[in-house]
Amino acid sequence: xxxxxxxxxxxxxxxxxxxxxxxxxxxxxxxxxxxxxxxxxxxxxxxxxxxxxxxxxxxxxxxxxxxxxxxxxxxxxxxxxxxxxxxxxxxxxxxxxxxxxxxxxxxxxxxxxxxxxxxxxxxxxxxxxxxxxxxxxxxxxxxxxxxxxxxxxxxxxxxxxxxxxxxxxxxxxxxxxxxxxxxxxxxxxxxxxxxxxxxxxxxxxxxxxxxxxxxxxxxxxxxxxxxxxxxxxxxxxxxxxxxxxxxxxxxxxxxxxxxxxxxxxxxxxxxxxxxxxxxxxxxxxxxxxxxxxxxxxxxxxxxxxxxxxxxxxxxxxxxxxxxxxxxxxxxxxxxxxxxxxxxxxxxxxxxxxxxxxxxxxxxxxxxxxxxxxxxxx
Amino acid sequence: xxxxxxxxxxxxxxxxxxxxxxxxxxxxxxxxxxxxxxxxxxxxxxxxxxxxxxxxxxxxxxxxxxxxxxxxxxxxxxxxxxxxxxxxxxxxxxxxxxxxxxxxxxxxxxxxxxxxxxxxxxxxxxxxxxxxxxxxxxxxxxxxxxxxxxxxxxxxxxxxxxxxxxxxxxxxxxxxxxxxxxxxxxxxxxxxxxxxxxxxxxxxxxxxxxxxxxxxxxxxxxxxxxxxxxxxxxxxx
Numbered sequence: 001x002x003x004x005x006x007x008x009x010x011x012x013x014x015x016x017x018x019x020x021x022x023x024x025x026x027x028x029x030x031x032x033x034x035x036x037x038x039x040x041x042x043x044x045x046x047x048x049x050x051x052x053x054x055x056x057x058x059x060x061x062x063x064x065x066x067x068x069x070x071x072x073x074x075x076x077x078x079x080x081x082x083x084x085x086x087x088x089x090x091x092x093x094x095x096x097x098x099x100x101x102x103x104x105x106x107x108x109x110x111x112x113x114x115x116x117x118x119x120x121x122x123x124x125x126x127x128x129x130x131x132x133x134x135x136x137x138x139x140x141x142x143x144x145x146x147x148x149x150x151x152x153x154x155x156x157x158x159x160x161x162x163x164x165x166x167x168x169x170x171x172x173x174x175x176x177x178x179x180x181x182x183x184x185x186x187x188x189x190x191x192x193x194x195x196x197x198x199x200x201x202x203x204x205x206x207x208x209x210x211x212x213x214x215x216x217x218x219x220x221x222x223x224x225x226x227x228x229x230x231x232x233x234x235x236x237x238x239x240x241x242x243x244x245x246x247x248x249x250x251x252x253x254x255x256x257x258x259x260x261x262x263x264x265x266x267x268x269x270x271x272x273x274x275x276x277x278x279x280x281x282x283x284x285x286x287x288x289x290x291x292x293x294x295x296x297x298x299x300x301x302x303x304x305x306x307x308x309x310x311x312x313x314x315x316x317x318x319x320x321x322x323x324x325x326x327x328x329x330x331x332x333x334x335x336x337x338x339x340x341x342x343x344x345x346x347x348x349x350x351x352x353x354x355x356x357x358x359x360x361x362x363x364x365x366x367x368x369x370x371x372x373x374x375x376x377x
Numbered sequence: 378x379x380x381x382x383x384x385x386x387x388x389x390x391x392x393x394x395x396x397x398x399x400x401x402x403x404x405x406x407x408x409x410x411x412x413x414x415x416x417x418x419x420x421x422x423x424x425x426x427x428x429x430x431x432x433x434x435x436x437x438x439x440x441x442x443x444x445x446x447x448x449x450x451x452x453x454x455x456x457x458x459x460x461x462x463x464x465x466x467x468x469x470x471x472x473x474x475x476x477x478x479x480x481x482x483x484x485x486x487x488x489x490x491x492x493x494x495x496x497x498x499x500x501x502x503x504x505x506x507x508x509x510x511x512x513x514x515x516x517x518x519x520x521x522x523x524x525x526x527x528x529x530x531x532x533x534x535x536x537x538x539x540x541x542x543x544x545x546x547x548x549x550x551x552x553x554x555x556x557x558x559x560x561x562x563x564x565x566x567x568x569x570x571x572x573x574x575x576x577x578x579x580x581x582x583x584x585x586x587x588x589x590x591x592x593x594x595x596x597x598x599x600x601x602x603x604x605x606x607x608x609x610x611x612x613x614x
Contacts, residue, residue, distance in 0.1 A: 150464075152554055154561045156571040186565045190466035190558065261572065263561060267551040 097239050097271035099221035102212070104139070104230075104277040106299045111137050111279035115292040118301045119283075124369045126307040129285040136282045139227055139296060141275040142207070143199035143235040146214055147246025148272070151193055153264030155255045156186040185257065189264065193250040197242060199235035199273065207293040208303045208372045210276050221275055235273055243271050278302060295373075304371045317359065324356040383464070385548035386427075386585070393488035395545070395585060408585040412484035414607040423605065424537065425490045425587035427461040427545045428476065429552040434581035442564050450480040457556040457578075461585065462543035468600040473559035474566070475599055481608040483586070490542050490587055537592055545585070553580045 067085040081087075106114075116134045119125060160180050167177045194214050202209055219225050226232060247269065253260035277296035282289060285307050292304040328349040335345035386406060387396045393410075396403040410425065432454055447455040458476035460469050537543070547555060557578055565571055589605040596603045603609065 150551075152558045154558070154565065154571055156565075186571055188466060188470055188558070188562060188565075190464065190469060190555075263557070263571065265554050265557070267554045 097273055099273045099275065100218040101141070101221045101225055101275045102216065102277060102297050103219050103225075104227065104296045106279065106294065106296045108137050108139070108279070110299060111281060111294040111296065114294045114299055114301060115279075115281040115283075115304070118292055118304055118371070119306060122304070122306065122369065122371060124309055126285065126309050129290075129307045132283050132285050134281055134283045134292070137279050137294075138282075139230040140205065140278050140280060141226065141230055141232045142202060142205070142210075142278055143233055144209065144274045144276055145195075145197045145199050145235070145237065145242045145246075146272040146274050147195040147197075147242055147250075147269065148214075149193050149195075149246060149250035149269040150191075150267045151250050151264055152190045152267050153262060154186060154188055155253060155257065155260050155262045155264070156184070157255075157257045157259045157261045158182045159185045159255070159257045182258075185255065187255050189254060191254070195246040195249050197237070197245070199237055199242075200233045201236070205278070205280065205293065206291045206303060206305065207278055207280075210278070210295055210297070210302055211373065212276070212297075218274065221273075226275075230277070232275065239271055243269065246271070290368075300373065301371065302373050306369045308367055308369045321356050321359060324352050324359070328352040328356070383546050384544050385461070385551065386545040388427075388489050388542055388545065390491060390542060393491040395489050397549070406585065407487070408489045408587065409485040409487055410490050410587045411589060411606070412486060413589045413605040414482075414484065415605040415610055416607060417610050419591060419605060421591045421593065422541070423589050423591060424539070424541055424543065426472075426543045426590050426602065426604075428472070428586050428588050429459040429461050429547065429549075429556075430584045430586050431457045431459065431552060431556050431580075432582040432584075433457065433556075434579040440564075442560075442567055446477060446480065446563070449478065453480075453482075455480065457559060459547060459552045459555045459559055461545050461547040461552065462539075463600075464546050465600070468602075469555060470559065470562045471598060471600045472602065472604075473555070474562045475609075476604075477559055477563060479608045481604075481606045483606075485586065542587065549583055552583060553578065 067082060067087070112134055115137070119132070119134065120130050159182070161183050162178050163181050164176045165179050166174055168174050196209070196214070198209050247266060250266055250269075251262070251264050253262060279294040279296050281292040281294060283292075284290070288307065290305045290307065292306075293302040294300070295302045331345040331349040331352065335342040335349070338345075386398070387403065388394075388408075389396070393408075395406045395408040397406040408427075413419070413423070443455070450456065456477070458473050460472045463469060560578070561571060590602045591605065592601055593603040594601050599609075
């Protein structure tokens with residue numbers, strides 16, 4: 001894995017401005033870091049004092065090469081501005097991937113309060129579970145791969161389109177008729193495509209992949225930015241695999257044509273590992289463990305489970321089951337009266353009965369209430 | 378030195394030197410400025426747009442579109458042009474197609490356009506008389522970092538977000554990829570069947586040129602840019 005090499009002053013060497021061609025102070029330092037220095041980690045964080053394996057882990061200090069002031073760092077930025085002396089620093093890189101962090105904005109107490117509120121308010125939860133004290137919460141940082149590709153090219157082929165035709169019948173009446181027609185198309189593309197993939201088993205955490213656009217403010221994944229008690233999950237999959245998959249998806253047809261042909265190519269691409277903070281709030285109800293996952297970035301409930309209300313027929317469920325039973329009885333009666341319709345009506349009655357049984361089994365009284373954040377994956 | 382996060386190359390407004398980002402740092406890259414040859418009056422400030430001029434090593438001989446471009450360029454070589462100042466698809470396509478089809482005769486001067494009064498050394502030696510803006514404050518830096526990239530790039534109808542000299546957003550390697558895109562755009566206008574497009578581009582020489590232009594919304598077919606070249610006189614929409 002190759003990683004960004006160093007920071008270079010982005011000023012001209014030909015007309016008298018400062019331009020550092022060498023490595024700035026602090027680059028390639030390893031181990032305990034002096035306080036007050038901004039450091040960008042590219043590659044997995046290493047234990048204190050260990051040596052980075054060649055071409056795998058490199059630590060880059062992003063202090064200003066001119067005045068050693070801290071440099072503000074944000075994902076997607078190549079020009080960093082020294083807040084102290086105003087020098088602009090260019091970060092160069094030749095591939096590999098960088099690690100970024102969604103800033104955690106929700107503390108433990110807030111997460112517990114959110115989880116408790118969800119337990120109290122969400123419909124269908126057992127009354128006893130609503131009273132359970134929720135006191136255990138731990139923070140995890142979930143890794144998510146992001147592949148960005150700038151794609152250019154042309155797509156062509158044929159598309160099925162609906163067209164109106166004027167149709168005249170034998171009596172001279174005219175009407176508009178819809179018809180499908182195959183039409184050639186050519187579409188140019190110059191666009192950025194992003195592909196996200198969870199780098200750990202999010203389902204095992206009983207969470208869902210959090211929603212984000214990829215354009216949020218991110219921080220470099222540095223020791224000082226992550227809460228010490230947080231569990232940073234190890235990423236699954238290699239950068240090469242993810243990049244390969246990202247490339248394949250980036251070159252997929254964007255036209256929606258039936259038989260697309262494309263002459264597309266990727267102009268530039270980048271791979272990033274994003275760490276997303278989630279609070280895992282665990283509690284017990286009725287001797288069984290349950291979990292509420294709270295988004296530590298925006299404070300919403302990412303996913304949750306709770307024991308369902310004790311098996312009781314709610315009025316709406318009772319009405320639905322009664323309607324189904326009535327339909328089944330009617331079908332059986334019809335089958336007994338009309339000989340020719342006996343087989344189909346019995347068949348319909350069986351289907352209606354099965355549906356009624358499933359309704360009862362899947363009703364909230366059946367076991368567990370689950371919630372997953374809408375539009376997440 | 379001009380160039381933001383999306384810049385592929387950096388221009389020094391003081392001396393007109395262009396720098397390319399390499400693994401080892403910045404290295405100088407030769408660029409040229411195209412002289413104004415228009416015979417019409419110019420209104421509005423003249424801006425210089427970075428455009429790649431590419432000379433492929435070999436191209437398919439049987440392709441009729443390429444043959445026509447070669448005839449237009451004769452007796453000189455046929456170039457492919459790729460705008461480097463914008464990542465917007467219509468801009469790259471329209472201006473790239475127009476320049477490649479027209480194959481203008483250019484008068485070149487060495488170096489990127491220099492902007493008067495932009496000498497960083499002077500700014501450091503005599504900050505009190507510096508024509509350069511002062512070093513940004515912490516709050517200004519934070520504001521710059523906080524502003525999303527989308528907020529800084531407008532639509533095609535908006536005036537350009539740069540002053541005299543455009544940024545260079547497309548690098549050398551990307552320019553060859555976009556050259557093929559531009560070529561297919563020409564092919565799409567004429568052949569109506571891109572299956573038959575048969576151009577094998579082998580990267581050859583590339584030049585970075587700065588074209589004089591005026592932002593003029595009447596030139597909708599050139600993405601609101603009027604190139605100040607004789608060949609483009611009278612092409613208003």
